[in-house]
Amino acid sequence: MQRLRELARLVEAVFEELESTFAGYQRRTGLNCTSGCGACCNNPEVEASPLEMLPLALDLFDRGLAENTLTSLDNYSGFSCIHFVRHSLDGSRGECGIYRQRPSLCRMFGAAGVSGKFGQPRLSVCRSIKEEQPAAHLLALTNLDDDPPPRMSEGKEKVRQLDHSLGQRDFPINEALRAALEKVLLLACYSNEVPSDQVA
């Protein structure tokens, strides 16, 4: 269990690095997500590895919420990430309920780099940003060689390298959280660890 906690701290450190790299590019180019937009989160196919969900899973365990969250995942019948808090019926508006612990892909939403057919940098920008910030989008495309966008695949790889067994495969985000919670609960059982909020 101690090893899992150390691993989670390493994942959090990479998350901070990703935050600064990707948000930095978005700020620099003006290609920021529109405040309150829920388009990316209103989708159960957002992918993450169990490793990326480990900080959240440990936090839920420490707060005595791991089993309840597994039950919520079993009973969940929605069509989005379970942590998406809707502010509109259609889910087009909303916010993240676990913002500080969100996985790596969520830190790259909006505008990021992908590899073109021949490995060249390409800019991937969501439709809303393209529509709302056409001038910034055009400028970022013009500056692609001088200021290439950080690539999503490199960001994901930085996390994956921390632990290939937990990080090698991506799953839909709710399944990735389930796998991380099951791992934490299994190891807690072997090590007789109880949630910190239940320690006398």
Ligand code: SF4
């Ligand atoms: S973890 Fe947060 S940012 Fe990521 S999909 Fe879920 S609600 Fe959205």
